[in-house]
Each structure stands twice: as structure tokens, then as C-alpha cells.
Amino acid sequence: MASSLFTFFLTTFLSNFLPLSVLSATVLEDLATLTPPPDFATTITTNCLHNPLLRYCNNTSSSSPMNITEIFRSTIVASHLCNESKNPNCIDSFPKIRIHGRPKTAALYLSFDFFWKYCPLTIVEIQLVNNSLKSEFPTNVLSCAQIRTLDLSYNQLTGSVPVQNLSRLTNLTHLNLSYNRFWEDKILNSEFFNRFNASSFIHSGLLPDVKRYKMRVLVLLVVFPIVVILLCCCLGWLCLKRPDYLPRTCRRRSHKFTSAMLDAATDEFSDQRLVSKRNGVDIYRGTLRDGREAKIEVYTEKVSKAKKREFEEECEAVFKLRHKNLVRVLGWCNSRNLRALVTEWTNGENVEAWLNSSLASSWRRRLRVVMRVVEGVSYLWEQWPEVAFDLNTRSVLLSGDDQEPLISQFKIGDGNNSSTNIFNFGLFLLEMITNLKPNEEQEDSERRYLEYIRVHCPGNVERVVDEKMKIEDRTLEKVKEAITLGLMCTDGSPLKQPSFMQIYDMVVSLYESSSRHH
Template identity: 55%
Template sequence: MASIPASFLLLFVSISATAYTIFSATVIEDLANLKPPPNFNATITNNCLHNPSLRYCNSPAMDLHEIFRFTIVASHLCNESKNPNCVETFSEIDLRNRPKIVPLYLSFSFFWKYCPLSIVSIDLSNNSIKGSFPADVLLCTQIQALDLSRNEFSGDVPIQSFSPLSNLTLLNLSFNHFSESKLSDSEFFKRFNSSSFIHSGLLPSRKRFRLNAVILLLCFPIFIVLIVGGFWWCCLQRPDFLPRMCRRHRFTPYMLKAATDEFSKKNLVGKSDGIAIYRGILRDGFKVRIEIYWKNISGENRRKFAEECKVIVQLCHKNLLRVYGWCNDRKLRAIVAEWTEEESNVEIWISGSAPPWKRRLKVLKGVAEGMLYLEEQWPDIGYDLRTSTVLLSNNQEPLISRFKVGDRSNITKRICLFGLFLLEIMTNTKPLEGFEERFVEFIRAHYTGNLQAVIDERMKMTENTFDQAKQTIEIGLMCTEQTRSHQQPSLYEIVNIMTRMLAPQNHKRSSHCEGGRAHRAII
């Protein structure tokens, strides 16, 4: 209907004076205290009989006090909006440039709940209103025009609440601060062009898009450079930050510095001319022995050093010192191996702890097994076999160290060195360099008649163990005999003889990389 609803026509005369008094005072207080006249119920009933389409007539439970306040606010708002004749028509709400009273009307939710059906246009523009979208306005579902532009509304726009506004043909939400929404996904908003949403925040800003594009174009290459640079740094300087499969036994000076706390003195366990031995803890907490060579060498020699290390890291036997990797920098070369406790070589062990016969025999058997493994699997790898260079693991297994790739010394010489090693262990005597032959001849002279004079007297020997010790010394003398008339025993024979001596508590000799120490793969 084009004219004002019958409720206004019937009530306006009776309440206009009261309405004027009310709105000239504090409106909210007066509305809260004002009560409907005695005949108001009959008036509302009569209105609904004449015009059942009125919104309050379709309300499930009529609130007469609320409807009365709605009627008063509607009468006043019609005048504030400068409608020509509020008794006959209320076609638009025009509150442009009225920032002081607009928030008040927006707070009257009871008015918007019973919004007059005659209203076809709502204009609340240019009021700098703050807050969220005034969703109550959308209860006027019959409107054809809605202008909320040039305010400071923010937050989300209730896109779904617009759907009932089927008559809406003019919409202006420009110059607000709404959150960006995907209006293009809604069929309802496709009827409006972008001029309805200029600087509303709902549409992607071109400036912001350009800014994002510039940031992306600048940041993405920087991000790629940082990723590539970080990966390059890890590969060249700290490969221990990479997965294990990417490390390939290679250590860098940065890794060694981190492992030794910048080569601190508290981690220095040995030092000689151009060589320093450090105790190190790798990033994963694994303890290692780091042997550092400070002397500068030529590029060719550094290449040979790296090639040798590539071979040594492949050695895998319980009686060989496990080498985990190497460093081959221009100013620093190093070999990283498994950790053995300080002063844990055989020489110190023999002279200091006076081990019993069986323990010495187990050490000799372990060294012979390690030598046999190298002879069978790596014949071109030599080693320095002395009581001072054979180390002891935490479980007292002997570990051959000081490997030399390309050492083609014959097996006869190696077995002779084992013989000297054996005699040192049995006698607790270290011959002076250059006097090894005299040492052997001294033992040979006492072998038949006075063997007890040369055997380490700290060993408590029974008749059976003395016979075994005598047989062992005989093996040592045979190993050191290099004349053509005497044939040296093979390493295989030596291992078998010692295995039989240890038969009661011996286990089957393990094959390559089986039954030995469980080496943790840390490289």
C-alpha cells in the first residue's frame, strides 16, 4: 500500500502531542517508561482486521508495549526523514548527514522488526557510523534502495541476509571498512556493479593487489635465495643438519669446531708435532675421536688423502677402529673415528692393569682376526701394528688403527710384526727401536729351559695356562722367524690355534660385519 498504514492514521491524532513531548525529552528513557493507552489493544486488533499484511499482525505473540513504541518512533522518524505527509505516506527513511540521531534509530530494533511496508528507500549515508553492519535494516525486505555509504562500518557483511530483498535495485556500500568477502559467489550481488562497493573493503583493492604483487615479486626471489643459500650452507659447512643419507662421511671445519667446543683445551686428549687428538660430541650426541693434522700440504696430497679416507671408511670389523669420516679443508685435515677412552691402548693396558692370561689371549686373537679380515678383504691396506697403536674399545676389544692405503708390504712382514706384538704382550717388555732382533733372541734363548724368566710374572699361571702361554710364545717366535728354512704360520692358523685355547668360553668367529660391534651409522 502506498499510504501510511492504518495504525498511524488511527493513532497519530491521539499520540502526536505525547510523541512531541517524548522526543523533546530523553527519548530512550521516555519510551521505556511510556505505556500504551487503555484502548490500544482494540486499536491494534482493528488495524489487523483492516490490513492483515501489517508486520505486527503476523507476529506469533504480539507485544503491545513494543508495538506502541514502534508506532511512536515511526511517526517521529517519518517527520525526521521529511516525508511530505506522514499521516498518509511514509515512503523513505532519509537520514543523510545526521550523525547524532542515526545511531539512536539504529538501536530501536523493535522499529526495524515491524518496519512499515510503505518504506521503499533507506538512506543512512555520510554519518561516519562505527560498528558492524546494521543487520536490522535488512528486516525491511520490501525496500528498493539502500545507501550505507561514507560511514565507518567494519566486519563482515551478512551476505545471506540480503537474499529476501528481491526488490532491491540500488545498493551503495562504498567508503566503509568491511572485511573482504567473495561477493562474486553470490547470485544476489551479481545484479550490482563495482560502483556499489567502491572503497568498501569488500572488493580486492587494486593498490593492495599491486602492493601484494610487488611484495610477492620481491619476497619470493629473496625467499628462494635464502632457501638455496641455507641449503648450500648446510651442504658445504654443516651437513650434519641434513638427513644422514646426504652426509656421505664428510666433515667440515664448522662441524669439528662445534663438536670440540671451538677446539677447547678441555677436549684436547693428545698432541704431537702437527697432530692433535680431540674428544668430540657430534650434533646427535655421539662421542667421537677427532685426529687433526694442522700441517699444510699440496693440493695433490690433499686429493690423495681424501681418496684414502674414502677407502678407510668402508672397513667394517669388530677389531678395526671404525672411521666415520674425514675433513679435507685447505688449512685443516682430520679423521673422525669412534671414541675410545683416554690411555686405552694395549701398551698402557698391559703395563698398568696386569691383565690375566685369558684376557691377553683374547686380545691377541682379536688382533689376528682383524689382520685376517684385512688380508682377505683389503690386502692393499696396511697398518701400524704396535702395542701403542692398538686401542681398546669400551668392552676391551682390540682395535687396529693407523691405516695406510696402498701399503703393499707382504704378509710375511705383517706376520712378523704380529709376532713382536705377541711377545710384548706376553713379557710386558717393549724393545727399543732397532733392537727388536735382540729382544726376540733373548726370548728364544730362554724358551726351552727358563721360560718363566721372560713371561710377565704378574700373570698367575696354572700348569694348563702355562702350557698355553708356552705354545703362544712359540707362535710368536715362529712369526718372527723369516729365514727360508722356517715357514711362518698363516693368520688363519694362528686364529684357529687361539680359538681352540679359548674353546670353553669362545663363540664362533663372526664374518665380515657380523657379530662385531654394532657400529652406529652417524655419517
């Protein structure tokens, strides 16, 4: 009924009111100047009386001139669209709007809001295909609520699709939004999507692209596991070989060094990093990854598994040493091919070199070094009797401006022999006074060295005291006491050696005496 009334109205209007020039190509351009014929309102009223359901009838109740003008212009646009859609019986029937591959024409008709507002009820199909439309979804066409087919494929439409508005088109059975650039939406899970098949949304942007989907599947099934495996391998390598690359909070035992870490710290144990070699111990100066300088003592002797376990236990003990006169132990390495102890590097000179400088000209200064060494040794003997140490003028370093002595070498794996430690302290004390030491290249050098001192002590002690050390008459007796203590410590019979408590008390007494005389 609505379709026949519209056809009647359109036929009557076109034949009686519109001159032929109105249908020319320029009419649409002159819409702003066109006005309805005098009895156009009567025609509209008559049509509405015959069929109140006509779309424009609800808009003329107020007899607004503006509404009449819009209806008039909409009728002109309808006439043009009828011709543009190439309907052979345009005046008799206007069921389809078909504009293919004419981007300027399609955009023009979409711009007429008033036409879509009064869209003829006869229109059941709208096709605006391949028109390069560069805009969001043309929501105006949804005013034609009776349409059954909507084809907007092969354009460049963007933005989101008004799913809710499309859902209200209950007659819509065919929809084609393919080959556009809409935003991917949750349309897959909506009831609206179930009304149409997937071909309605090919390359529309609404559905995941098949190639991209396959790529995602490939990444998830192949690439991702490979990446995870590689990451696990890298993490495993870091944990086993280079844990120093991990954050400190992730390192279970920051004091355990690997052979790879020490290789990196010493430039693969290059000769340029080698400091000294002696008694199965190679000493290197290394730079840890955090920038700290370290002394790395490498034990070259091959040992059994049981000895390696003992070495691990002894390193655990040495690592816990905390005293101002002991070099701090940073950690150790006990791998299959490398055993090493890592301690902090001290830039100061050792006592052997210091004795030949002008700073060692004072008896009190030398005695102060001895006193600090005794305090460090006392800490070891009392708190860590299982830790052995190597005490000599080369192994005691002087650190900082205050020349604080540091015992720097620990004899890991040798065990702690009290008699040997007392003997070594005696040699150290005698070297501090005489600035002489046994010639290690000669056999029986220690016995000859000690015999030389005994010959001149106590009657001719000035012959063995370092001539650079200024000795006053009142302190000479104290120097003799110190030499006597050193000779007692180096006595061949352990039964004749003083105990460590006796040594400590005597050194304290000597130091306090030097302070009073000073």
C-alpha cells in the same frame, strides 16, 4: 497510489486522533502505555478497502487487537521519523529516513521491529550514516523492500552481509556499506557485487584492504623470493657443510663427514682435543653432534688427486668392517683440505698401559688378548685383504668390563703388506710376554730388542719374561713356544716367516692349552 493513501491516512490520523502531546519527545518512551483511539480500526479498514496493497492490510484479516496495536505504534514512530529526517513537507510526503551522526536516535528507531514490519511504502531512501552502530547488519530495514537507496556507512557494523536478502531488493540502485567492520566474504564473485561499484564497499571489511593487498603483493613478489633464496642457500649450506643438522632420513650418506663437521667436533682441532701426533697422523678426541664420542685420525701428508681417490675407496672398505675385535669405523672426510678417518671412541685403556696393571698378572689373560687380536686380524686378512692395519700394544684398546681387545688403527693409504703385518704381530706377541718394547728414539732399536730376546731364548727365557706375570713350571714351555713364534714372525726373511694360517693354529693351540691347565 499507495503513497497517496498512506499520506491521507497519516494526515487524517494525526489531525483527528493524536493530540499534540503525542508528538512530544517522550511519546516514544511511552509507547507501551499508548492504545489506539476507539475508531482506529475503522480507519485502518477504510484504508485497506481503498488500497489492499498497503503493507498492514495483509495483517488485519483476523482483526487481531495485537496487530492493530502494532500498526498504531508504527504510525507514531513514522511520524517521529518523518520529523527526525527533516522533511519539510513531512505530512504530505515521507520518502526518506535520514539520521546522520545521532547514534542514540538511530539505535532507538532500529529497535522498533513493528515499524519496519509496517514500513510505509513511500519510503525509498534510508540513511543511517555515522552513528557508531555496534551490531550486526540491521536486517529489519530490509523489510522496506521498495527502497532504492541504503546508506549504512561510517558505522561499526560487524558480521556477515545478508547478500541473498539484499539481492531480493530489486529497486535498490545505491548501496553504501563503506567504513564498517564486516567479515570478508565471497562478495567479489557474486552477481550482487556487480550491481554496485567498488566505492560502495571501501574499508567495509568486505573487500581486501588496498594497503594490505599491496603488502601481500610485495611479499609475494619480493619478500617471498628472497626468503626462498635464503632457505635454499641455508639448505645448500647444510647439505654441503653441516649435513649432521639434517634428519638422518634426509642425509644421503651419513658416514661422510665434512671439514666443518669435524671442526665443530674438535673445537676447531684445538690442542685440548689433541690426543697424539705421530707418523703424519694427528689423533683427536671429538664429540659429534648426536653426542657420540669419536676418535678422529687426521692425515697431515699432502697427496695427489689419484691418492685421494684411493683414500676414498679404502675408506669405503674400512667403513664396512664389522667384527667384535675391531673398532667400528663411523665414517671419513676426504675434502680438499682435510683427510680424516672417524672411528668410535673407546674409554678403555690400551694394552701398553694394561700390561703394567695387576690385571695382566695372568698368562692366560694375556694369551686371551692375543687370541682375540688374532681373530680380528684373521677377519681382516680373509674378508678385507685390501685393508691394512697398525698393530701394536698402543693401538689395541681394551673395552668394557670383559676387557675385549679392539684393533683401533687402520693404515689407510699404505696398502696391505703381509710380511709387515706378520712382523708387527710378532712384535706385539713378544711385548705381551716381556712387557718390553723397542726404544723408538734410538736407531736400529727393533733389531737390538729382538737380538736381546734371542740371546736369552730358550735357555734363559726367565730373564725376558715379565716378572709381574706369574708363570708355573707346567706353562713355562708354552711361554717359550709363544716367544719362539714371535721371533719366527720377526725374522728378517719373509720366506722364513710362518704363514698366517700357521700363526692362527699355533695361537689357538696355546690358548686351548692354557684353558686346560687353568
